Amino acid sequence: MKPISRVAAIHDLSGYGRCSLSVVYPVLSVMGIQCCSLPTAYLSTHTGFEGFTFLDMTAEMRPAIKHWLQRELAFDAVYSGFLGSVEQIDIVCEAIDKFKRPGMLSIVDPVMGDHGVPYRTYTPEMCTRMSVLAGAADILTPNLTEAAILLGQRYEDRPNDETGTMQWVEALSKNGKRSIVLTGITTREGQIGAAYYDATNNTADIHFESFVGQEYHGTGDLYTSVLLGSLLHGLPLAGAVRAASVFVRDCASLTWEEGTPMQEGVRFEALLWKLGQHGLDS
Ligand code: PXL
DSSP states (O other): OOOOOEEEEEOOEEEESSOTHHHHHHHHHHTTOEEEEOOSEEEEEOTTSTTOOEEEOHHHHHHHHHHHHHTTOOOSEEEEOOOSSTHHHHHHHHHHHHHOOTTOEEEEOOOOEETTEEOTTOOHHHHHHHHHHHTTOSEEOOBHHHHHHHHTOOGGGOOOSHHHHHHHHHHHTTTTTSEEEEEEEOOSTTEEEEEEEETTTTEEEEEEEEOOSOOOTTHHHHHHHHHHHHHHTTOOHHHHHHHHHHHHHHHHHHHHHHTOOGGGOOOOGGGHHHHHHHHHHO
């Protein structure tokens, strides 16, 4: 049997609302991957609900990393998402640096906002500094809002055709130095796409799936978790993009049919078994 892959997952824990660790953990686990969490914050719900509580975990993070290093834990990937303070950007950079070893993947989801609007806890300083963390990533998975912030462009000036989209992907890749998966591409009627560049084999394309109903909270976390799980199972980036796109489409479709409100996130639980098949196959 293949040795188990292990991921250091640096995200918030939102008690209610299906995002971040509440999504990352089940997805990686069902894919047969060990998930070790380093929570950036605890929130009663994600930031899309009124009145959420927010406990910043910054003070706990360096001691936790130190302990992991003392234990000589080795990770196949360091995977970061929603961060709770500007200092955490440096902490994640340090973690990537300290856990770096041949074959270790750093995958950074530069979570900052959606539809041109930063999330409520993200300060302008955090958004500016996020480009430092992006610089440490082997794979960066922004949506169009985050891509605009990283490129210093206005969201209103986002590309509206495939040529322009690929120019943004190229600019994000810093001359082909890192792989990019740019999500939420809506250049085709009734479809949603992910534009990608694979720095390991210099290939780029856009993968489209049918767009069902509406967008849901936490789909970015679901998407990147399936992407990472697939990569750790040995799929090339193109195959991982396909796997993540198909799974998120299936979950969104089920959620739409059930009429679940968008704040609740996508109903992935009912379909997790599909990812389990993938884990057992390899
Ligand atoms: O899915 C991104 C995300 C992660 N964590 C928190 C959020 C959001 C998006 O709203 O609020 C707390």
